[in-house]
Amino acid sequence: MRLSGPIAVSRAAMMLMGLTDVIVLGQNAPSELPYVLNSWLPIGVSLGLTMGLLLGVSVLTAELAGVGRGAETGRIFRRGIKFSLWFGVLLTGCIILLVGPMFRALGFEEAVASGTASVSRILALGLIGHMLTHVAGSYLEALRRPLVVTGIMYFGVLVNLIIDLAVVAGWWGMPKMGADGVAIATTGTRWFLVILFLVAVARFTPAFKASPEGPPDENRRQFSVGYGMAVSNVAEWGGFNFTFVVATWISTAATTIYGMAVHVIGFCFMAFLGLGTATSVRVAEAYGRKNADQVRDASRLGVIACGIVGVVLGVLVWLFQSPLASLLVRSDAEVADIAIRPELIPVIGFTAFVIVFDGLQNVASMALRAQNVIWPPTFIHVGSYFLIMIPATWYLGLVQGQGAIGMMYGVLIASIFAGILQTLLLERKAARRLKPTRRSRQSAL
Incomplete structure (x- = not known):
């Protein structure tokens, strides 16, 4: 911490x-x-x-x-x-x-x-x-x-x-x-x-x-x-940013509402980026010392800390969804003859469910890359943000006519998929390239 x-x-x-x-x-x-x-x-x-x-x-x-x-x-x-x-x-x-x-x-x-x-x-x-x-x-x-x-x-x-x-x-x-x-x-x-x-x-x-x-x-x-992370970033950032294009196809009002809600997720994501960076530094140090036990401990600690912080942030966003909307846009603001603030409040509230899983996928993937597990987390990111999130936001937001809240449902589906799979992959792959230490062998016995 x-x-x-x-x-x-x-x-x-x-x-x-x-x-x-x-x-x-x-x-x-x-x-x-x-x-x-x-x-x-x-x-x-x-x-x-x-x-x-x-x-x-x-x-x-x-x-x-x-x-x-x-x-x-x-x-x-x-x-x-x-x-x-x-x-x-x-x-x-x-x-x-x-x-x-x-x-x-x-x-x-x-x-x-x-x-x-x-x-x-x-x-x-x-x-x-x-x-x-x-x-x-x-x-x-x-x-x-x-x-x-x-x-x-x-x-x-x-x-x-x-x-x-x-x-x-x-x-x-x-x-x-x-x-x-x-x-x-x-x-x-x-x-x-x-x-x-x-x-x-x-x-x-x-x-x-x-x-x-x-x-x-x-x-x-x-x-x-960093090759794997570069591809992952292109998938994640490109996927998220392309959803703004989808929102623009719906309407400029939908883009404004959805974009403001995504910024709430992004601000919370900085906590997970800090946790992920700290976890990757501790994992890399242990990996450099060839200590398998410390690699596993650092990886698991990062995931657990991420879960705790994610729940706390999600609760805060849910409780303060209305004040957050007031901070982002004035009460009388209209775009394309649509009042923005009343539409924005429930979308911000829904982001509380996205936050935990979005943080989880980041921390787990950074812990994997710090021990040179490059491509498996990358494939998960590509699948989540290109093959799931973009089609889901397009279908729910545009085709089904649910607008910004439908697009946020698509983001949640992709985040759950990425968060769970990255965590399972980390638990399976942590320190797999290092020889077990004496403590690991005794624990196994």
Whole structure:
């Protein structure tokens, strides 16, 4: 908990930026919220892909630190930075060129397509900044410096809010730029954070100090350990973000309601991302020491903690569904002649059931990857979020005419499937590649 708490708080800062964007936009221009939500289809998929490929920064750093070789980890960090720069340039160029035709091909109305493309291009300019801060944050956390990351991220929340109030709400005489203003706030904040993170890394870690060459296969392993997570992220993030497209096919009102409810899930998910990261660090350390018992203990502890935290968060969301809706959108807000808040309240309440299983699949899959079980959790993610969630949300929300609440039923079905299967897989596969320790053999006897 000492490790996962600061990480969860830090990750919550990332989601809090997005939630701040939704709140400020929902209070000033709720009809433009679909532009922001749909823009995260290309941006979210790109981030999910790169965060998966960069998982090795955390895993390899934790392994070296776990055996007392933390001073050698600078090469791991620098390798992640180089990858972020060249791959980020490639992705940024692709997004800027392709988003316009892509959203028109999806059948959006011209106003929605052009508005979404504009937001996507602005967000794309911050993509490299997202990648660099992710590398630096993961590196600091793996070296047990999570409070540094937390402090920087919450300063970023404040900066993001100030820019939102200026260019979205129109404070201090600034023009109200709506969804484009949200994108400007996100991109500007991300590049500001890059500077702070690089200073912190230089101050508190051996990132820029000379380090000996690693084993011949270290470069390949640093990125291969994240292949499965990259595919999983594309499936999960791409699946979730494509459901915004489905919601837009229903109506802009359905997109607004569903998108606000998903942000509640996303904010709670940051707690599970903290638990998953802490679990993966402890599992990776034990795996580096070749201690099978500690790998199993760390894995099971992560799952149990996730269940407890999930139930608590679910109860809180259920109890405070009405105040949460009031926070997200003003009482008189209408989109396409539909009052948003009365429709939003029950959808937020229903997210309480999604939260537990969504967290469970994340913690279990991260514990698996920390011990190099790569592809089985990936197949579960692809099956859950592409083969189950997208068809279920389309059928229940669009075909059956249940709107946003029907789409949330589809999300729950996929989350239950993913959460249970990932947990069962973890229990079966934990420490399977390590020889049993003496305590394990005695327990078996």
